[in-house]
Amino acid sequence: LQRMLSIAVEVDKSPNCSSCKIADVIFPFILNIPLRSQREAFLNTMGSQLLRCKLLELLFQHSCNVPTTLPLSLAKILYFLSHSSVLLQYQDETATWQKWDEMLEYLSLLLLSYQNVILAFPLAEHLRSSLTERMDLIIQKAKPKHQDSDDIGHLDIHLQIEDFIGRMQQVLGEPFPLQIMEKLNMLR
Numbered sequence: 029l030q031r032m033l034s035i036a037v038e039v040d041k042s043p044n045c046s047s048c049k050i051a052d053v054i055f056p057f058i059l060n061i062p063l064r065s066q067r068e069a070f071l072n073t074m075g076s077q078l079l080r081c082k083l084l085e086l087l088f089q090h091s092c093n094v095p096t097t098l099p100l101s102l103a104k105i106l107y108f109l110s111h112s113s114v115l116l117q118y119q120d121e122t123a124t125w126q127k128w129d130e131m132l133e134y135l136s137l138l139l140l141s142y143q144n145v146i147l148a149f150p151l152a153e154h155l156r157s158s159l160t161e162r163m164d165l166i167i168q169k170a171k172p173k174h175q176d177s178d179d180i181g182h183l184d185i186h187l188q189i190e191d192f193i194g195r196m197q198q199v200l201g202e203p204f205p206l207q208i209m210e211k212l213n214m215l216r
Contacts, residue, residue, distance in 0.1 A: 034075035043078055051082035058083060059090070064130050071137060077144040084138040088112050091131075102178045105139055106188045109215075110195075125205050128196055132211035139215070146178070189216055 033054075037047045061067045074080040081100060088108040089095045096111070098104040112131060189212060196204065 030073050030075045033079055037076045037079050047076065047079045047082045050079055051086055054083060055086045055090075058087065064126075067130075068133070071134070077141045080141045081138065081145055084134055084141065087134065088138070100142060102139075102142070102180045103184075105135065105142065106180060106184060108138070109135060110188050110191050125200050125208060128200065129205070129207050129211065132208065132215060136211060136215050185216065 033050060036050055037043050039046075058067065058070070061070065071080060071083065074083075085100050085104075091112045092108065093113065094111060096104060096107050098107060112135075193212070196208070200208075
């Protein structure tokens with residue numbers, strides 16, 4: 029399935045457009061996956077970084093009380109950090125801190141996937157372009173285009189993390205479980 033999804037994104041003239049369409053179709057099924065381990069297995073084994081970004085973006089947009097119209101960027105990922113609630117409705121007796129832990133896990137995965145799509149190694153940096161355009165861009169050694177909303181500073185990150193910690197303190201109290209602190213430090 030993952031290989032077929034990757035091919036479906038790649039064969040389109042606009043991988044960005046096809047990944048949006050595929051993500052829109054898959055998203056309701058993600059919401060109905062009952063176990064965290066199954067959701068993580070599906071997202072972690074996804075072959076297309078661009079499709080993973082789109083699915084995670086939909087997941088976070090779904091969990092925001094006030095969705096944003098920002099394009100996917102570092103600023104949008106910070107927005108998700110400060111405006112997302114627990115991502116999914118849980119039918120079992122999952123502890124509250126585990127719900128927050130899953131949210132941080134997916135936020136880190138979104139950040140890593142976004143970096144692979146935009147900033148990382150040469151073949152991946154043009155994933156939003158079609159295969160034929162991508163080869164031309166690689167031959168020309170063209171740098172990926174950054175968006176204005178990718179320019180965030182250390183102060184922005186610090187303020188958003190502190191705001192997130194404040195929200196978690198209201199819900200969880202203190203001290204935070206070690207897994208939460210590790211994920212926050214990794215995300216930072």
